[in-house]
């Protein structure tokens with residue numbers, strides 16, 4: 001049975017609108033402002049979490065193909081969907097004999113649903129279109145937990161994913177920076193110094209600082 005059962009309508013992506021990077025889905029799900037800082041303003045800063053993530057991904061991203069007796073693994077595979085306007089890469093796709101491709105997303109930290117689940121679902125949507133298959137499951141591997149979570153690519157997750165894709169596309173089209181959330185998600189965020197959430201979340205304080213920033217300097221000879 002098609003994974004798109006029921007009265008789901010699937011319009012094709014309008015090609016004049018921006019494609020959505022698959023990586024933006026997890027960023028937006030975590031914090032829409034983080035997504036805009038990265039994908040609209042091209043801001044990137046390292047912290048301990050991004051360095052750990054980069055090191056953990058080095059082997060995964062090597063692009064090497066691994067053959068075990070019962071499974072072929074493809075790493076760092078390019079993915080795209082014309083239908084949904086998506087592009088990106090997969091960490092890992094497993095090819096088991098007689099079964100659809102099985103995407104696996106690696107996370108250095110603990111699994112924090114639904115962020116990575118949505119990203120995994122977008123990968124599955126791309127693979128379905130690229131290979132003309134139906135994918136019902138994939139996995140999130142948490143390096144911190146040394147655990148693989150089996151994720152159902154069901155209708156609810158698909159709808160949730162496409163809803164976020166639509167919001168990201170609108171953010172990319174409008175090039176807007178949303179307000180800061182300024183909650184428990186901020187301290188571990190690598191962009192906290194670029195974002196300044198405690199300032200950005202208080203518009204009156206921000207307006208005061210902006211006023212001081214552009215106040216003209218006193219001419220040097222005024223007191224002479």
Ligand code: SF4
Pocket residue numbers: 031032033034035037179180181182183185186187189190191192195196197
């Ligand atoms: S510091 Fe907070 S508000 Fe700013 S981008 Fe990160 S999570 Fe979002």
